[in-house]
Amino acid sequence: MATGPASKRSLIVALCATLVLSFGSLALTLSLGWAPKLGLDLAGGLSVVYKPTTETSKTDMLQVVQILSNRVNGLGVSGASVNLQGTNVVVSVPGATNAREILASIGQTAQLLFRPVLCQADTVAKPQPFTGAALPACGQQYSMAASNLGVSPNPQSAAGYTINPVQPDPSFKSLPSTPSSADLADQTVLLPTSGNPSQRYVLGPAQMTGTSLKSAIAQQDQAGAWVVSYTLTGTGSALWDQVATANFHGLVAIELDGVVQSAPIIQPTESAPTSFGGSGQISGSFTQSSAKNLAIAMQFGSLPVRLEPLTTQTVSPTLGRSALVAGLGAGLAGLLVVLLYTILYYRALGLVIVLGLGVSAAALFAIISALGKTALAPSFDLAGVTGLIVSIGITVDSFIVYFERLKDETRSGRTLRSSVDRGFKSAWRTVLAADLVSLLAASLLYLIAVGAVRGFAFFLGLSTLLDIIVTWYFTRPLVTLLGRRSSASTSNFSMAAGMGAEVQHA
Structure with missing residues (x-):
């Protein structure tokens, strides 16, 4: 100039x-x-500080920031920010009026695992403290294996099939559910079901994870119940067909963040395994909000680490x-x-x-x-x-x-x-x-x-x-x-x- x-x-x-x-x-x-x-301080809204439950790397925390940003944006919230402060993650959502829904969506780890069901388990009012010891094996008469269940297609039945009743294994009754810190994909775990914590399942190591998912959407089924329908990637589709074949006429639990969302019987009305065609559905005790939050979490991926809230502030x-x-x-x-x-x-x-x-x-x-x-x-x-x-x-x-x-x-x-x-x-x-x-x-x-x-x-x-x-x-x-x-x-x-x-x- x-x-x-x-x-x-x-x-x-x-x-x-x-x-x-x-x-x-x-x-x-x-x-x-x-x-x-x-x-946030001018428009009001929600501010949450999360910390990882275990020691983690900077790369994983940066991935957490990216996934949480996608989740918040997926809720249609504008002006939100997700920042890394040391090892903590700060989520600020100015103008938020649905704080509970936002917390439910961004706070879950969304670790989605597909595990075979080994047996059922009840619970007592005051279970033993968790010690980290390996779980005992399910009793033979309580096993949820296909040979015990005896699933048989039956068009005359209301459900379209018949099944042998199998009782919960009493040896797990006083044992505590597996905490999130010990809920590892390669371990046998004892987890509650969604909507009924007293009903629990002993689950084997995961045979498929949420990384095989391509997309997910919340919708209502023909009965009007809210479900989450998902499609799989090319490799995920082939893997799920393998899992379904290995567990044909048995139960496979769909676990999300330490809770069994559903445990369906694999193709009970079929006499032989067939391909699922790269899609599936998660049903359970879903409301519209919880189904939408689960779909968003599945859509944008699971967090590489588990988070727990340190502080939650509503302005x-x-x-x-x-x-x-x-x-x-x-x-x-x-x-x-x-x-x-x-x-x-x-x-x-x-x-x-x-x-x-x-x-x-x-x-x-x-x-x-x-x-x-x-x-x-x-x-x-x-x-x-x-x-x-x-x-x-x-x-x-x-x-x-x-x-x-x-x-x-x-x-x-x-x-x-x-x-x-x-x-x-x-x-x-x-x-x-x-x-x-x-x-x-x-x-x-x-x-x-x-x-x-x-x-x-x-x-x-x-x-x-x-x-x-x-x-x-x-x-x-x-x-x-x-x-x-x-x-x-x-x-x-x-x-x-x-x-x-x-x-x-x-």
């Missing part, structure tokens, strides 16, 4: 273009009904609005004091500062509102408000640097007409250096910080970058045009009075 004397035409074009772009974008934004994407919209009003009130009060001082000190040039801040504010509102429709910018929270308030000082400082250089030029005996160009040339280097330092600091802070601090850095950097543009394309042409049109004046509010010197004609 050259700082030599500019033609009147180029100055007018730059000034008009800046005004049109700034206030035109503001008008367009308002007409579209866009507004800044408010953060009411009323509290958020109060914080917003307080933050904006503080900013406007400070702005009013600054503007009053500059008008009293710089007279007519003080109005240039007022108009310049108006241009910056209009452009910032339009930019922040537009970015709120994307995933590029963090939510606008109290930290962002603070960043913008700090930027007011940076913007005003740019005006003051220029005006003080003008005063130095006029005091040295030069005319106001010649001072505007010389003053800006020396002031521009200072303004640019100061803004670049602030921009560098904001960029580094954004890269190394997390959470609300990133919001502060982002909006501080955005407003600082805008200050460079406004200084060159608005302040420079406007003050230059005013200086070239000035003449001797005795008014106490004139530009010359603001410079503290008599105006001399060139």
Whole structure:
């Protein structure tokens, strides 16, 4: 950007273009009904901090962040953020009104396993504490093997087949269910069923996992019950057919996060194994919400580690609005004091500062509102408000640097007409250096910080970058045009009075 004397035409074009772009974008934004994407502390909502139950790697935690982000977005929630803070994961959902549903969806590990059922087990009111010892083998007469079940297709039966009754194995009655920390895919486990924790199954090692799934959707079956229908990948389809063949006329449990969702008999109405064609269905005690959450979890994959909530915070919209009003009130009060001082000190040039801040504010509102429709910018929270308030000082400082250089030029005996160009040339280097330092600091802070601090850095950097543009394309042409049109004046509010010197004609 050259700082030599500019033609009147180029100055007018730059000034008009800046005004049109700034206030035109503001008008367009308002007409579209866009507004800044408010953060949790301003819009209210939900904030949850999770920690892994076991030691895990940074790679696994980054995968957790990606999967949780997909789950939240799959719920149709906008403005949510998922960040990694050390080994903890922080999920913030501004404006959330269905906190319970969101927690149910994002909190589950979604470890989906397909295990053969070895036998049934009841439970007692106070089972023994879990010791980690291996589970005993199921008794022969209690085994859920196909030979014991004796499943036989029977079109005359209401179910379409007959089956031998097999009683629960009493040797497991006092044993505790396998906790999540010991629920490993390659181990034999004792797990409760969904909707009936007293009914439990002893399950063998997993023969297939949720990685074989391609997609999942929640829907109602012909009876009106909510189920989750899924399709398998190419390799998953072949694997499931193998599992079904190995357990033909036996039970295969579908386990999700340590709970048996269903344990269907494999093809009880068939006399021989047949292919499933790459699709299946999970039924159980599902509501619409739980079926949808399960489908979302299956769709976007299981978490590589188990999580447990450390803190759960719900911020009411009323509290958020109060914080917003307080933050904006503080900013406007400070702005009013600054503007009053500059008008009293710089007279007519003080109005240039007022108009310049108006241009910056209009452009910032339009930019922040537009970015709120994307995933590029963090939510606008109290930290962002603070960043913008700090930027007011940076913007005003740019005006003051220029005006003080003008005063130095006029005091040295030069005319106001010649001072505007010389003053800006020396002031521009200072303004640019100061803004670049602030921009560098904001960029580094954004890269190394997390959470609300990133919001502060982002909006501080955005407003600082805008200050460079406004200084060159608005302040420079406007003050230059005013200086070239000035003449001797005795008014106490004139530009010359603001410079503290008599105006001399060139």
